[in-house]
Amino acid sequence: MPTPAPNPHLPFGDQRGAPWYGKDILSVRQFNREDLEYIFAVSHEMRTMVERVGTFDLLKGKILANLFYEPSTRTSSSFTAAMERLGGSVIPINEVKYSSVTKGETLADTVRTLECYADVVVLRHPETGSAAIAAKAARKPVINAGDGTGEHPTQALLDALTIREELGHLDGLTITMLGDLKYGRTVHSLARLSSLYKVKLNYVSPDLLRMPAEIISELKASKMEQTEHSSLDPVLAETDVLYVTRVQKERFENEADYEKVKGAYVIDKATMKSAKQRMIVMHPLPRVTEISMDFDEDPRAAYFRQMEYGLYVRMALLAMVLGKA
Numbered sequence: 001m002p003t004p005a006p007n008p009h010l011p012f013g014d015q016r017g018a019p020w021y022g023k024d025i026l027s028v029r030q031f032n033r034e035d036l037e038y039i040f041a042v043s044h045e046m047r048t049m050v051e052r053v054g055t056f057d058l059l060k061g062k063i064l065a066n067l068f069y070e071p072s073t074r075t076s077s078s079f080t081a082a083m084e085r086l087g088g089s090v091i092p093i094n095e096v097k098y099s100s101v102t103k104g105e106t107l108a109d110t111v112r113t114l115e116c117y118a119d120v121v122v123l124r125h126p127e128t129g130s131a132a133i134a135a136k137a138a139r140k141p142v143i144n145a146g147d148g149t150g151e152h153p154t155q156a157l158l159d160a161l162t163i164r165e166e167l168g169h170l171d172g173l174t175i176t177m178l179g180d181l182k183y184g185r186t187v188h189s190l191a192r193l194s195s196l197y198k199v200k201l202n203y204v205s206p207d208l209l210r211m212p213a214e215i216i217s218e219l220k221a222s223k224m225e226q227t228e229h230s231s232l233d234p235v236l237a238e239t240d241v242l243y244v245t246r247v248q249k250e251r252f253e254n255e256a257d258y259e260k261v262k263g264a265y266v267i268d269k270a271t272m273k274s275a276k277q278r279m280i281v282m283h284p285l286p287r288v289t290e291i292s293m294d295f296d297e298d299p300r301a302a303y304f305r306q307m308e309y310g311l312y313v314r315m316a317l318l319a320m321v322l323g324k325a
């Protein structure tokens, strides 16, 4: 559903009638181009405020429950930092093994509990569709911070912001996704989000790790230009954004398959000689061996800058669902 334009005169006011107030953020399918423009604008404001004052009281008195059933460094800590920079506080549940989950409590009951104490729940869970289940059980907003191999919408939003900030626009770009396109939820979300723009998508992966057919046909229906390859060579020179992913070891049913593909691609200084000078290399992180450290100093290596954009996007999203942006 298209979102009504926000009130430009009240960028940080109390807007209980604001379009995102009380909403869940479960999938990138919820967003249209105008929404993205709005999120980029609010994220930009957040950046300015952080640079100017560090912390401010927009969400003073609000509480976030950060519920993580899977490991996380960036997503978990950037949501915490986002809430605290906005003057709010956080209930961190990073080790569900110390919570009632180990006593057999269902996800729905855990979320119902947390929303008694918090105003918004951020959830990471190993099962696809878990965020939607949690959102159904909860009255307060649920933000999907990664549901199995499904989606990672807040990552895709920060990825899109990174591309916009680094290259100025998304329309007309060629984005090449490399590595584990089967299990990588970040590429599932980013591919879907890219369909809002005039972007060409190249998928480069071993046969075992190809982009799921249902995503390819979903994007075909929206007239997206997509190509599939097993080698980076044919597409590197035309690439504006090289989006590298980790082979998701934890999703494999057998170790032998993981062993076959784990070192399939390595981006290093030598590989990048045939790429454009004005392009960027992104990675949702953590990286294992797929980007060599010898490339980190190259100005095209955007993956460390990318994680900083995550803070501003998550500040924007928290302010939006809590009715303050």
Ligand code: ASP
Binding pocket: 146, 152, 185, 186, 245, 246, 284, 285, 286
């Ligand atoms: N941090 C990202 C995710 O949670 C990417 C990864 O783990 O490889 O999906």
